[in-house]
Structure formats: structure tokens, C-alpha cells
Amino acid sequence: MSAVSLAGAPVAKALRAGIADNVARLASDGIVPALAVVVATDNESTHWYVRSIAKAADKAGVDCRIIDLGPTASAEQLKSTLSELSEDRQTHGIILQTPLPDGVQADELVPHIDPGKDIDGANPLSLGRLAVGLPAFAPATARAVVELLVHYDVPVEGRHVAIVGRSAVVGKPLLHLLLERNASVTICHSRSRPLEDYTRAADVVVVAAGRPGLVTERHVAPGAVVVDVGTNVLEDGALAGDVDAHSVEQVASALSPVPGGVGTITTALLLLHTSVAARAAVEAKGPLVSSGTVRSIR
Amino acid sequence: MSAVSLAGAPVAKALRAGIADNVARLASDGIVPALAVVVATDNESTHWYVRSIAKAADKAGVDCRIIDLGPTASAEQLKSTLSELSEDRQTHGIILQTPLPDGVQADELVPHIDPGKDIDGANPLSLGRLAVGLPAFAPATARAVVELLVHYDVPVEGRHVAIVGRSAVVGKPLLHLLLERNASVTICHSRSRPLEDYTRAADVVVVAAGRPGLVTERHVAPGAVVVDVGTNVLEDGALAGDVDAHSVEQVASALSPVPGGVGTITTALLLLHTSVAARAAVEAKGPLVSSGTVRSIR
Numbered sequence: 060m061s062a063v064s065l066a067g068a069p070v071a072k073a074l075r076a077g078i079a080d081n082v083a084r085l086a087s088d089g090i091v092p093a094l095a096v097v098v099a100t101d102n103e104s105t106h107w108y109v110r111s112i113a114k115a116a117d118k119a120g121v122d123c124r125i126i127d128l129g130p131t132a133s134a135e136q137l138k139s140t141l142s143e144l145s146e147d148r149q150t151h152g153i154i155l156q157t158p159l160p161d162g163v164q165a166d167e168l169v170p171h172i173d174p175g176k177d178i179d180g181a182n183p184l185s186l187g188r189l190a191v192g193l194p195a196f197a198p199a200t201a202r203a204v205v206e207l208l209v210h211y212d213v214p215v216e217g218r219h220v221a222i223v224g225r226s227a228v229v230g231k232p233l234l235h236l237l238l239e240r241n242a243s244v245t246i247c248h249s250r251s252r253p254l255e256d257y258t259r260a261a262d263v264v265v266v267a268a269g270r271p272g273l274v275t276e277r278h279v280a281p282g283a284v285v286v287d288v289g290t291n292v293l294e295d296g297a298l299a300g301d302v303d304a305h306s307v308e309q310v311a312s313a314l315s316p317v318p319g320g321v322g323t324i325t326t327a328l329l330l331l332h333t334s335v336a337a338r339a340a341v342e343a344k345g346p347l348v349s350s351g352t353v354r355s356i357r
Numbered sequence: 358m359s360a361v362s363l364a365g366a367p368v369a370k371a372l373r374a375g376i377a378d379n380v381a382r383l384a385s386d387g388i389v390p391a392l393a394v395v396v397a398t399d400n401e402s403t404h405w406y407v408r409s410i411a412k413a414a415d416k417a418g419v420d421c422r423i424i425d426l427g428p429t430a431s432a433e434q435l436k437s438t439l440s441e442l443s444e445d446r447q448t449h450g451i452i453l454q455t456p457l458p459d460g461v462q463a464d465e466l467v468p469h470i471d472p473g474k475d476i477d478g479a480n481p482l483s484l485g486r487l488a489v490g491l492p493a494f495a496p497a498t499a500r501a502v503v504e505l506l507v508h509y510d511v512p513v514e515g516r517h518v519a520i521v522g523r524s525a526v527v528g529k530p531l532l533h534l535l536l537e538r539n540a541s542v543t544i545c546h547s548r549s550r551p552l553e554d555y556t557r558a559a560d561v562v563v564v565a566a567g568r569p570g571l572v573t574e575r576h577v578a579p580g581a582v583v584v585d586v587g588t589n590v591l592e593d594g595a596l597a598g599d600v601d602a603h604s605v606e607q608v609a610s611a612l613s614p615v616p617g618g619v620g621t622i623t624t625a626l627l628l629l630h631t632s633v634a635a636r637a638a639v640e641a642k643g644p645l646v647s648s649g650t651v652r653s654i655r
Contacts (some may be wrong), residue, residue: 184481
């Protein structure tokens, strides 16, 4: 068997059509969806990534403002920036970009992002709302996995999905997105041994552990679908997933590549979420307000 | 094999010792921990249950105030009551008791419970904080399962736990409590078929599905530990779990009874949480405040 490649590009393209639709509808109300990205680092690759979001936003008709507070920004500065953006009616989506300055904890900052503008699902309230089935934005990477599966007609209802990795940005929110779609879900991690006992029982295996080559053919049941969320930068600068593609593609029926898979979809989702947040704000005839009163934001 | 019975009473007794310790420490600061239970129904069994909490509170040295708004209370009345209690420095724990009046949605009310006083984990922010590992109160029933396992030295680290049921009050928060303890966790539900394929793979099976007799011996691997969270009232008024105890105790190494198991522990946890919330408020020299700034509340 040689696995079908689940490329992200066609998924991103379909999502961009959805963004264009939202942008056009908003234009008829005189609104341009606006994303604010808050940065507080001099890390080169972060700035490269943020500029790539800004370029994609520009192409999509989404206004993108980069608010660079510099690598010495204080927690107080970051908090007040996030609070101001949360209250600003001209801003529809907010991203707090990591890494943060030394000693500044993201945990203290993300509650200041209005859940209605929390388009990368960073506020724990967004995760809690997602978990109980209330409208909320999932982290783009977690939703990207679902969009990939949906695009390629991989069913999850009534099927067994194993997630390797329990992070707050992928594993945990993805678990809730999949439960909502009536999958049975196993969440395993570095303490799950032997890992193959868990992953081989699954119809779909999603790997988001941050360990290059962690999952090999012995971890995958014949015919299973494997989604690789890993984005590991190797010593030579190359990007590698968490899956040993060469061996896994011999047993899996489908496998998402790295690069070119899940990672290709996330920026489109950030912009889609921003356009959805803008539409929700317009339709509610006012700014989205915090906790509990967020209006429909899907 | 005949399964060991995992009775809840000794667990509740141990928890009451913890409450007594907190109550004594608070007394030296002149503080009596105070719980407010908001009720808006004329349902007889709800009132019976709430009185049972009040009696247990009285015995434990916890002040318990029942705020009965009656079965015709409006959402606005309930919201403002919860907001006032959240701001009231004399109140340390808040429970919003269900059922609610017709047309009133709990979803709209629970965000008004300060997470620092949300001692039954009803606010989605509490679940989100729990999920990302921040201090938060879990729903008492979910934590009761963990306390039962800990009390009887049932290890979960590195072991496979299957949870049957995905509710916001048991399955989902329990999943996060177990992940934090390094268990691998499978969450299954009514769409998981055949159910035994999921449950038989597990070292520990927790059943919280609300269907009497759902789990039988064929669902359980020999020697597994089974925790029954079901509390189903049968036609004859008897209380039945989700587990067919007669058959499961032939294969399981341990089984929690119904009645007399998990349900026995929850009231003690509500009071323990209230005493912990009171201590946190005292130690923080002021009221706990909402989202993001909740101080240590474990």
C-alpha cells in the first residue's frame, strides 16, 4: 500500500473562498475585517511568520496590524494592549504571538483577549466554551486537522481517533472538536507506553507531540489515516514532522505531508476566524462582549 | 474473582478531616467559610438534596445559605443574584442548583459565577482553566472519581482509563483531571460501537452515561477497576448505577457500588472546595476576582 497524500493546499484554497465570501458581505456593510497581531520579541523567525500572516491577510482583503511592543515589553503593557484591542470596535481578531519577553507568562495575558476576538483560541475561556459546545474559536492548528479530514472525506463519526500529544493548542482542543463530531477519542502522550498499543487501535491517528520521527509503521494499523501536526526544525534547517513518512506510508491509507499539510491551512483559518468575528460583530450591531454573552461566532 | 467494593464512605470521611483542618485554620482568622446555594425550582427532590448539603455543611462548620428564588425566577434575577454573590466578600462558594425555570438556560447564568467561588465547576472558564492546568475547581462528581481512585491506591499514571460518557459535569472534566495525572484516556459514548472494543482495552473504566446496566462483564477486561458514576432512579424508586454489578464483579478486580460509591463523596467535596476558596480569599487578603487573576485555589 502507498498512502494517499493529504495535501493542505486545496483545503486552504477552499477556506480562502469562504473568507472571500465573508469579506464581500462585510464590504457591503462598509466593513473591512481587521486582525491585530501583538508581538514582543526580536526573534527573527517570529517576525518572518507574522509578516507571512500580514501578506496573506492583504491578499485576502483582511486588514492586518502588527503591534510590535519590542522584546522588553512588560506584562502590564501587554495586558493593557490586549484589553484596548478587546474593547476597540475596529478590531475583530487578536493574536498574541509567542515567544514573550523573559518572565512574562502567557497565562496572565490571554484572559485579556475578548473570547469573541480570540481567533486563535488562546484564552482558556475559549477552550472551556469549546469543550461544553458553546460558540468559540478553536486554535487554528486544532481546527486545521478537522478541516483536513473533512476536506478529504475521512469520516470520524463513530470511529476511533487517537491523538498523540496533549497540548492546549492542539491535542486538547482537537479532542473536543472530535467529540463534538461523535468520534471516540483516545488521548495519549509521552507517558503512554507502549505507544503503539494506543495508536494501533485507531482508525485515525493525529500526531502532535513535537518529536521528529516518533510515529513509524509499527504504530499504525493497516489502512489507518495519519495526520502529522509536527513542525520540527532539524539541525540542517529542514522542517520535519512527527511521523516517519517513509515507513508509515507503507501501511497507512492516507498521510498528511510535512511540510505541505496541516501547517499550510492554519493562516487561512486565522483569517477565516477574523472574518467570522467581524460578521458576528456587525450582525450583533455592536462589539462582541466578554464571557457568556458572545454571540454566534462560527 | 469477586471484585473489591470501592465504598465512598471512607473517602468522604478522609475529606471531612481536610475540611475540619481548613475550618480550624480559618477560625483562627475569625472566618467561617460560607456557601450559597441558589435554587429556582419547586422540585421536591432538589429541595431534599439541597437540605442535605445544608445539614452536611452545618456538621462541618461551613455556613450554608439557601437562596430560593422560586420556580418563576427570571434569568435576570438569577444573573444578578449570582453576580452579587460573586462580589460579596462574605460568600466563598456558589452553587447554582438545577433544574432551572422553564426557558432559563444554565449557559447564560454560569459565566456570572466567579471562578474563584465556582466550587462545583459550572462556569466554562473553570473547565478551560482545568484543561490547561491552571488552578480551578472541578465539578465535584468528576473530582470524586479521582479521590476514590487515589484513596484506594488505584494508579492511573501511565495506565489506560476509559471514560464512558462525555458530559460537561463528569466525562470532560474527569478527562482533564486524569490527563494531568499522566493517564492515557479514551472517551467513548453512545456512538462508540461496539462499546466493549473501547472499554475492554482499559485498566480502569469509569461509567458516567446515565443508562442503568449499560456496562456488563463483557465490557470489562479481567482484573480491571470499574467506577460507576451512574445515579439512575428506577421506576420503583430504587437507585441504580450504569454498571450491572452482579456480572461485572465476576471479572473486575474492584468496583464502586451504587448507592454508596462516588455519590457519597460529592457533598464532602463541595464543602472542601468552599473551605479552600475561603482560605484562598483570606490568604489573598481580599475577594477572589474574576478570570485570569484567580489565585491558588487548590
